Amino acid sequence: MSVTVRVPAKVNVQLAVGAARPDGFHDLANVFLAVGLYDEVTVTPADELRVTCEGPDAAQVPLDRTNLAARAAVALAARRGIEPAVHIHIAKDIPVAGGMAGGSADGAGALLACNTLWGTGASRAELLAICAELGSDVPFSLVGGAALGTGRGEQLTALEVGGTFHWVFAVADGGLSTPAVYGEFDRLNEGIEVPEPVASEDLLAALAKGDATALAAALSNDLQPAALSLRPSLADTLAAGRAAGARAGLVSGSGPTTAFLVPDTETAASVAGALLASGTCRTVRTAESPAVGAAVL
Numbered sequence: 001m002s003v004t005v006r007v008p009a010k011v012n013v014q015l016a017v018g019a020a021r022p023d024g025f026h027d028l029a030n031v032f033l034a035v036g037l038y039d040e041v042t043v044t045p046a047d048e049l050r051v052t053c054e055g056p057d058a059a060q061v062p063l064d065r066t067n068l069a070a071r072a073a074v075a076l077a078a079r080r081g082i083e084p085a086v087h088i089h090i091a092k093d094i095p096v097a098g099g100m101a102g103g104s105a106d107g108a109g110a111l112l113a114c115n116t117l118w119g120t121g122a123s124r125a126e127l128l129a130i131c132a133e134l135g136s137d138v139p140f141s142l143v144g145g146a147a148l149g150t151g152r153g154e155q156l157t158a159l160e161v162g163g164t165f166h167w168v169f170a171v172a173d174g175g176l177s178t179p180a181v182y183g184e185f186d187r188l189n190e191g192i193e194v195p196e197p198v199a200s201e202d203l204l205a206a207l208a209k210g211d212a213t214a215l216a217a218a219l220s221n222d223l224q225p226a227a228l229s230l231r232p233s234l235a236d237t238l239a240a241g242r243a244a245g246a247r248a249g250l251v252s253g254s255g256p257t258t259a260f261l262v263p264d265t266e267t268a269a270s271v272a273g274a275l276l277a278s279g280t281c282r283t284v285r286t287a288e289s290p291a292v293g294a295a296v297l
């Protein structure tokens with residue numbers, strides 16, 4: 001018997017970052033929006049814990065116990081005093097180390113899959129608590145849709161979304177390390193009073209209305225200057241997407257994927273083509289939002 005769970009990627013339509021906390025994390029107003037690019041995590045009983053991965057970026061995914069999917073299985077098994085004897089297979093379609101929470105998706109997916117396979121009966125609240133232990137973005141991968149993440153991003157409030165948003169994602173060559181980007185944020189803000197992160201009322205209203213023009217005007221990412229500082233070529237990708245007709249473009253989370261909001265699927269196809277032709281990215285993907293969270297298939 002196997003259980004397969006499908007989990008979406010995310011884009012941060014607003015990422016407001018506060019000052020570094022004593023524990024090294026940053027308080028956030030993190031407006032997550034799930035997008036229709038998915039990893040599938042399949043768990044099958046086995047003699048011992050084993051992880052395999054397939055997909056274009058599979059070579060960059062660790063297959064040892066540092067893999068977030070393996071950590072999720074170990075965390076749930078430890079709470080129940082059982083062995084995490086399971087083969088976890090990840091069919092990976094979410095770009096790796098791209099600021100789209102692919103590892104977090106696999107963590108949330110493996111957790112839900114193991115809870116189902118083992119009949120461990122963890123409640124939604126317990127699953128969310130385990131997700132938060134695994135990483136700041138993991139709870140959102142479980143719930144999907146749209147949500148405001150406060151604290152380090154793990155405390156979620158569901159948000160209303162009144163329509164469909166169309167995106168083009170430009171996937172860069174190579175990844176960016178999330179801690180390195182937060183570190184660069186601290187360096188760039190040294191000696192500056194960093195304000196408390198607050199969600200934008202205009203942005204929340206645009207999401208609730210499904211108003212893509214208003215959302216485009218309200219998109220923001222406080223990590224973007226840090227990502228651009230570490231990867232200056234991303235400015236060329238942003239310029240190419242905007243010149244091709246995107247309503248707005250921004251770095252997705254810690255990057256280096258850039259996200260472009262477009263009015264419809266036709267514009268998505270033409271902006272994707274122009275971005276590829278510009279030579280400023282490795283590949284392009286189109287997807288729609290919102291997407292549902294982790295779900296057993």
Ligand SMILES: C[C@@](CO)(OP(=O)(O)O)[C@H](O)COP(=O)(O)OP(=O)(O)OC[C@H]1O[C@@H](n2ccc(N)nc2=O)[C@H](O)[C@@H]1O
Nearest residue numbers: 024025026099100101135136137152178179182253254255
């Ligand atoms: C930036 C964001 C935006 O959604 O995602 P990505 O773009 O990387 O996917 C997140 O804040 C990433 O969340 P996640 O990738 O789960 O990070 P974690 O494993 O919890 O933390 C990794 C490291 O990132 C930094 N970190 C993370 C979250 C946070 N609120 N403040 C931080 O300073 C810390 O240096 C921490 O040690």
Ligand SMILES: Nc1ncnc2c1ncn2[C@@H]1O[C@H](COP(=O)(O)OP(=O)(O)O)[C@@H](O)[C@H]1O
Nearest residue numbers: 067068069096097098099100101102103104106
């Ligand atoms: N299941 C996983 N899939 C991808 N990366 C993983 C996974 N588990 C651990 N990692 C590690 O997490 C790092 C960040 O990957 P990822 O979650 O894809 O990006 P991001 O944090 O930018 O959204 C990778 O470089 C990899 O070393």
